[in-house]
Amino acid sequence: MLEHLQKQASHPNRVVILGSKGFLAHALVQHLTSEGIDCLAIGSSEMDLIHPDSMAKLSGLLQPDDSLVITSALTPDKGKDVATLMKNLEMARHLASCLENQGCSQVVYISSDSVYDGKESLIRESSTRQASDLYSLMHIAREQILSQATAKSKTPLCFVCPCAIYGAADTHNSYGPNRFFRTALKDCKITLFGNGEEIRDHILVDDVARLIGLCLTHRSVGILNAATGVAQSFHHVAENIADVLGSNVAIECLPRTGAITHRHFDPTVRIKAFPQFEPTPLSVGLAKMHRDLTTTSHK
Amino acid sequence: MIAFVGLSHLGLVHAVATAAKGFNVTGFDPNPTLVENLRCGDLPVFEPGLKELLCQHTDQIQFTSDPKNLSSCELVFLSLDVPTNDQNESNLEPLRNLITWAWNHFSPSATCVVLSQVPPGFTRSLWINKPVKHLFAQVETLVFGNAVHRALEPERFIVGCADPQEVFPSLYSEWQSAFNCPVLPMRFESAELAKISINCFLVSSVTTTNTLAEICEHTGADWSEIAPALRLDRRIGPYAYLTPGLGIAGGNLERDLVTVCQLASRYGSHAEIVTAWQNNSRYRADWALRQLHRVVLPRCSHPRIAVWGLTYKVDTHSMKNSAAVALIAALAPFQITAFDPMVASIPVHLANLELAPNALAACHEADVLIVMTPWKHFSQVNPAEIQAEMRGRFIIDPYGIISAPGFTHLQLGL
Numbered sequence: 001m002l003e004h005l006q007k008q009a010s011h012p013n014r015v016v017i018l019g020s021k022g023f024l025a026h027a028l029v030q031h032l033t034s035e036g037i038d039c040l041a042i043g044s045s046e047m048d049l050i051h052p053d054s055m056a057k058l059s060g061l062l063q064p065d066d067s068l069v070i071t072s073a074l075t076p077d078k079g080k081d082v083a084t085l086m087k088n089l090e091m092a093r094h095l096a097s098c099l100e101n102q103g104c105s106q107v108v109y110i111s112s113d114s115v116y117d118g119k120e121s122l123i124r125e126s127s128t129r130q131a132s133d134l135y136s137l138m139h140i141a142r143e144q145i146l147s148q149a150t151a152k153s154k155t156p157l158c159f160v161c162p163c164a165i166y167g168a169a170d171t172h173n174s175y176g177p178n179r180f181f182r183t184a185l186k187d188c189k190i191t192l193f194g195n196g197e198e199i200r201d202h203i204l205v206d207d208v209a210r211l212i213g214l215c216l217t218h219r220s221v222g223i224l225n226a227a228t229g230v231a232q233s234f235h236h237v238a239e240n241i242a243d244v245l246g247s248n249v250a251i252e253c254l255p256r257t258g259a260i261t262h263r264h265f266d267p268t269v270r271i272k273a274f275p276q277f278e279p280t281p282l283s284v285g286l287a288k289m290h291r292d293l294t295t296t297s298h299k
Numbered sequence: 300m301i302a303f304v305g306l307s308h309l310g311l312v313h314a315v316a317t318a319a320k321g322f323n324v325t326g327f328d329p330n331p332t333l334v335e336n337l338r339c340g341d342l343p344v345f346e347p348g349l350k351e352l353l354c355q356h357t358d359q360i361q362f363t364s365d366p367k368n369l370s371s372c373e374l375v376f377l378s379l380d381v382p383t384n385d386q387n388e389s390n391l392e393p394l395r396n397l398i399t400w401a402w403n404h405f406s407p408s409a410t411c412v413v414l415s416q417v418p419p420g421f422t423r424s425l426w427i428n429k430p431v432k433h434l435f436a437q438v439e440t441l442v443f444g445n446a447v448h449r450a451l452e453p454e455r456f457i458v459g460c461a462d463p464q465e466v467f468p469s470l471y472s473e474w475q476s477a478f479n480c481p482v483l484p485m486r487f488e489s490a491e492l493a494k495i496s497i498n499c500f501l502v503s504s505v506t507t508t509n510t511l512a513e514i515c516e517h518t519g520a521d522w523s524e525i526a527p528a529l530r531l532d533r534r535i536g537p538y539a540y541l542t543p544g545l546g547i548a549g550g551n552l553e554r555d556l557v558t559v560c561q562l563a564s565r566y567g568s569h570a571e572i573v574t575a576w577q578n579n580s581r582y583r584a585d586w587a588l589r590q591l592h593r594v595v596l597p598r599c600s601h602p603r604i605a606v607w608g609l610t611y612k613v614d615t616h617s618m619k620n621s622a623a624v625a626l627i628a629a630l631a632p633f634q635i636t637a638f639d640p641m642v643a644s645i646p647v648h649l650a651n652l653e654l655a656p657n658a659l660a661a662c663h664e665a666d667v668l669i670v671m672t673p674w675k676h677f678s679q680v681n682p683a684e685i686q687a688e689m690r691g692r693f694i695i696d697p698y699g700i701i702s703a704p705g706f707t708h709l710q711l712g713l
Binding site: 124126229230266267268271272275276278281 | 578582585588589592593596597600629630631632633
């Protein structure tokens with residue numbers, strides 16, 4: 001499911017990152033810069049992909065030997081309605097309009113694990129893509145739009161589908177390490193649904209940035225799930241955070257409203273593609289997140 | 300005189316088994332080099348017991364590349380193995396070409412039996428234009444490593460016929476009787492699909508076993524304790540495929556799954572279960588790789604890796620779809636030393652692999668030993684010597700053939 005056009009890693013000429021304000025894009029810029037890779041991060045204030053004039057701007061900026069990483073998307077916290085879906089698709093339409101006429105060295109689209117059928121408990125890159133809401137539908141549709149556009153310009157395309165990402169700079173406050181840390185630091189409390197039995201794979205944002213970096217240096221084509229392959233229960237995550245904080249953090253359990261579902265990722269494609277990549281263990285990643293939270297203003 | 304046309308694995312085993320039953324046999328292949336090698340007793344395949352059986356009955360079997368020798372044969376088996384490509388799809392062209400060419404040399408009164416692995420409809424397509432009096436399709440499920448025994452003592456003969464009521468010609472009937480097993484005549488298509496059906500049931504057992512064995516690994520259960528209980532269940536049986544493994548390999552089972560998917564696609568049948576078996580098999584093939592990354596690599600980032608076994612199973616030289624080869628290919632950055640008693644040369648694409656002269660030599664200074672093919676010889680290696688050779692203390696032993704105290708030992712189903 002993932003093929004390297006460059007078996008031996010080499011630096012891309014330049015990496016253009018769309019969506020620079022995002023949590024992941026920020027980590028990616030940091031990582032690529034630390035690796036000595038030239039990158040240009042562009043935010044919506046400089047190029048708003050919702051507006052048609054973004055096509056001309058991108059066309060004027062993108063060089064044939066550039067690699068393009070697309071992280072831009074309105075995430076569910078910005079809206080889960082049809083209007084948000086249409087805005088996200090409008091971005092894809094403008095990107096496609098540019099990319100079908102103007103190829104580049106590689107396009108890496110940051111998709112999501114939400115594209116997979118929520119009923120499947122073991123996710124692989126070959127798992128069925130099945131929209132469960134408008135957000136997942138958006139990513140599936142964008143993947144198709146970009147596939148069609150890049151096929152026309154013969155541009156190598158890679159989809160990276162991260163599982164639940166955590167890190168100090170995350171702004172989404174979604175259920176999991178990000179929210180748990182914030183409430184633990186603020187209220188000395190972590191609130192779980194039920195007993196937090198659901199099992200999920202949580203990946204440190206730095207690891208996702210490293211994986212995208214590897215896809216760029218190998219000019220990888222195909223699909224890669226950015227996941228550790230080691231899933232843990234939310235209760236385990238909460239306990240781990242309580243341990244990291246070393247204070248009296250209470251774990252509170254609310255009545256469960258939905259059925260328990262689990263989601264694991266099979267890391268085999270990643271292992272084969274990048275044999276020397278070792279994901280950060282959850283306990284180590286949470287400790288780093290704590291250090292970052294307490295040494296910066298992310299609180 | 301009975302002829303076998305096509306002297307690959309299938310044809311050779313059955314030609315020799317037929318000679319062993321007292322018949323005079325002509326083994327024909329258009330490749331003169333192969334024929335010359337066979338005359339010298341140099342077999343192109345490794346199959347336990349085959350060479351010895353050939354030596355015992357060499358007076359009753361002649362190998363030839365001259366088609367004129369076929370005209371005196373009243374019973375002719377078309378026995379060329381049907382090769383598969385990387386997608387496990389059959390390539391019937393070599394068989395069709397051989398048949399088209401060889402037909403002209405058969406006696407019009409001859410009985411012709413298709414022994415090769417062919418899909419439903421193949422023999423019927425031959426029957427329409429057959430230049431011989433009788434045509435049959437006999438099912439052979441060639442089991443590498445056990446083919447001689449199965450050829451000498453078959454469980455049954457499944458014979459596809461144009462008309463299942465037809466009486467078998469005398470020589471074919473005499474040949475069948477020599478093996479003293481039930482004969483099940485049926486229409487061509489049924490026989491061809493019977494072979495595929497047998498393999499599908501085997502695959503379903505294998506994948507069910509593998510799925511449950513993996514659950515054992517997570518729950519504290521031990522599959523080796525469960526399997527005997529299943530064997531005593533009459534609906535499952537004592538010979539059921541209940542040993543966990545690294546997915547299906549070798550090519551034959553995979554071929555039949557592809558054929559079922561192709562037939563289902565053509566006729567609009569629901570065959571998602573077959574796709575699930577295929578996916579499960581691919582998943583299982585990477586079991587050792589996942590264990591290595593889960594347990595060893597976090598503790599040893601640049602391991603020296605020893606691999607025992609490269610063939611897809613024991614008692615064969617075949618590496619077709621071998622889990623060991625896939626494992627080594629997926630470990631390109633790491634140096635691997637391997638030993639397999641049947642493998643003398645390294646597949647070209649495995650640049651990171653070095654062959655050792657013996658099992659212990661492969662373990663020298665290794666951080667981890669991975670046993671990919673459970674050759675009996677490996678279980679007889681002294682664990683103390685393994686320990687002395689290795690610097691690490693990890694053994695990934697899917698089939699549980701090594702008992703070595705002091706090692707972290709990972710096994711399927713436990």
